[in-house]
């Protein structure tokens with residue numbers, strides 16, 4: 001952004017202020033007292049988040065060779081380049097011209113927190129409008145899994161989740177979603193490691209931002225990019241039924257996880273308002289359709305809320321409910337958030353719940369969330385952030 005100095009423009013118009021008031025391009029503002037102030041904001045098209053074919057179109061529209069699209073995509077998504085100057089297989093003059101006419105956005109790393117045992121790292125990213133999101137990188141054996149955010153906040157208002165308390169601020173762009181992956185890979189590559197899995201389980205409801213999520217998951221696949229296959233990408237939903245059908249229509253066979261968390265509509269209505277729109281049976285029908293579509297097991301997440309949904313009877317009811325769908329059950333003992341309405345069940349309750357599900361011949365795992373010490377556990381994202 002360039003500001004043409006006017007009497008007051010230089011004083012107050014920072015880029016993020018301009019974005020907040022909705023100024024995104026060259027604008028002339030007339031002030032009765034100060035007269036005309038010309039403000040010119042960066043209007044170069046943003047290319048991070050474009051699919052290679054889209055990138056080729058943008059390049060050819062601006063007079064560059066189409067085949068450069070693949071090279072640039074490899075630099076951006078594969079090597080994590082943040083500017084054209086790093087793209088050394090392009091001529092110097094092409095790099096300069098591209099830099100003048102195209103923009104590569106990068107999330108700014110505002111903070112990084114690491115759990116003391118190294119099992120989790122939480123990245124706090126700041127976007128160009130000043131908003132912030134979190135991603136959590138988890139290490140377990142040979143797996144390096146990134147938990148990726150899809151929205152700033154979330155509109156769904158699940159009562160047990162910290163992100164829900166924020167409400168929805170905005171959707172992320174495909175560039176902001178893929179850049180979380182690109183940056184986590186850069187972090188790992190510096191230690192001779194690489195990202196193996198992505199779970200869309202950070203802030204937000206991915207199926208309410210499906211266009212951007214779906215572009216980002218396609219970019220994750222790129223063999224000259226992050227090269228993460230669909231079997232290692234999980235999209236998790238609170239139960240947005242039309243979104244599950246749209247995911248089938250999109251045709252990319254990513255893994256699906258569904259946050260079930262309850263065995264009756266009455267209780268699910270109470271803790272997950274989305275259930276009033278799409279109750280359990282409708283949700284399970286959509287899951288069955290998705291399972292047939294991708295041929296892999298659905299994961300049902302089940303947050304254990306002490307004294308509310310964690311009894312042996314609940315475990316039996318859960319097994320009965322999902323039995324008709326090839327699936328795995330992932331039990332998540334509730335992680336504390338500031339609002340202490342709920343309790344985490346004790347170890348013996350967790351054990352009996354899990355044993356009962358196993359006795360009912362279902363596959364079950366317990367997710368002892370990584371990084372609760374740095375409030376990076378499931379459902380804890382963003383409670384410690386201030387000015388969003």
Ligand code: SAH
Pocket residue numbers: 160161162200201202203204205206236237238239257258259261301302303332333334335336337378379380
């Ligand atoms: N909106 C999507 C993606 C978020 S995933 C979804 O709901 O699936 C976040 C997961 O963490 C969900 O399975 C949710 O049920 C779970 N969760 C939310 N708050 C939690 C908390 N405080 N403790 C443990 N798990 C929680």
